[in-house]
Amino acid sequence: MNTSAMQLTLLTIAEPNRFNIVELLKKGPRSVSDIVQALNIGQPQVSRHLRIMSDAGLVYVERKAQQRIYSLEAQPFQELDAWFDSFSRLWEDRLDKLDDLLSEIKREEQE
Amino acid sequence: MNTSAMQLTLLTIAEPNRFNIVELLKKGPRSVSDIVQALNIGQPQVSRHLRIMSDAGLVYVERKAQQRIYSLEAQPFQELDAWFDSFSRLWEDRLDKLDDLLSEIKREEQE
DNA sequence: TTAATATATACGTTGACATGTATATACGTT
DNA sequence: AACGTATATACATGTCAACGTATATATTAA
Numbered sequence A, B: 001m002n003t004s005a006m007q008l009t010l011l012t013i014a015e016p017n018r019f020n021i022v023e024l025l026k027k028g029p030r031s032v033s034d035i036v037q038a039l040n041i042g043q044p045q046v047s048r049h050l051r052i053m054s055d056a057g058l059v060y061v062e063r064k065a066q067q068r069i070y071s072l073e074a075q076p077f078q079e080l081d082a083w084f085d086s087f088s089r090l091w092e093d094r095l096d097k098l099d100d101l102l103s104e105i106k107r108e109e110q111e
Numbered sequence C: 001t002t003a004a005t006a007t008a009t010a011c012g013t014t015g016a017c018a019t020g021t022a023t024a025t026a027c028g029t030t
Numbered sequence D: 001a002a003c004g005t006a007t008a009t010a011c012a013t014g015t016c017a018a019c020g021t022a023t024a025t026a027t028t029a030a
Helices: A003-014 A016-025 A031-037 A044-054 A073-083 A086-111 B003-016 B016-024 B032-038 B043-055 B077-085 B088-109
Strands: A058-066 A068-072 B059-064 B067-072
Touching: A003 A016, A003 A044, A003 A073, A003 B003, A003 B016, A016 A031, A016 A044, A016 A068, A016 B003, A031 A044, A031 A068, A044 A058, A058 B043, A073 B077, A073 B088, B003 B016, B003 B043, B003 B077, B016 B032, B016 B043, B016 B067, B032 B043, B032 B067, B043 B059
Parallel strands: none
Antiparallel strands: A058 A068, B059 B067
16 A cells, blocks of 8 residues: 555645545546636636646646646545545444444343 | 535645554554654654644544543544545546447447 | 637745644652 | 653744746637
8 A cells, every 4th residue: 555645645635725626527527717617716726736736646637729628537546545445444343342342241131 | 525524634634744643543542652652753743743633533532541542533534435435436437438438349340 | 920718837925834842731659 | 749751732933835926838710
C-alpha cells in the first residue's frame, strides 16, 4: 500500500474547492469554464486547482478546440477506496467484541 | 451524504503526522507517549494533533491514571469509506464502455 | 493579420497552520 | 505536602498555500 501517494491524494482533495471539483467531475468530464460556472470561483483559481490536481495525478486533460476537458483518473481513487476498506476491521472488531460480551453474559446466566 | 463532515475528516487526516497517527491507531488504542515514541515528533505536537483530531470527532479518549488512551472513532471513516465506494462507478463505467467497444468490434468482424 | 474566446501563468498579499519552547494541569507515589 | 510522570496549553515564529489582479498563451473565426 503506497501511503505517500495516498497522502498526496488526500492533501489534494482536502482543499474545499478541489473537493467540489472532484464531486463535479465524478458526474463526468467538464471543461474549465463548466467548472467555473458550476462552482463559484474565478477562472485562474480553477485553472490553478486543476494544475495541482493534474500534478497529483488525479485528472487528465483532453483538448477540444480552445477548451480543455478534464476527467478524473480512476487509480488514485481506487487506492484510497482500498485503504478505507481496510478500516472496516475497526467496526467489525467492535461488533465481534460485542458478540463476545453477549456470549459471556449468556454463559454467566446459565451457571 | 454529509460532505462538510467528510471534508473536515479529509482536511484533518491529510496532514502527514495525523495521517501517521491514524495508521498507528488503526492497529489499536495508544497512549500519547506511545504515539510520541512511534512517530518521531515532540509530545506537545502530538497532544496538539490529537486535540485537532478529537475536535474533528476522529478519536476518543479514555483515562488510565495519568495516561490518556486514544482510539479511532469508527463513524467518520465509515462515511469516507462509503464515499469512496461511490467512485466505483468511475472505473466500472469505463469497463462497460470497453465491453461495448469490444462487442462492436466483434459485430463489425462478422459483417 | 486582427479580434475573440478559452485557458494558463506570474506575482504580491494575506491568513492559516505546524513547530518549538516554556509552562500549566492532572494524577500517583512517597 | 513534595516530587515525578504524563499530558495539555500558551505564545512567538516561520512557512506555505489560496486568493485576486494582471497578463500571457493557445485556438478559432473573420
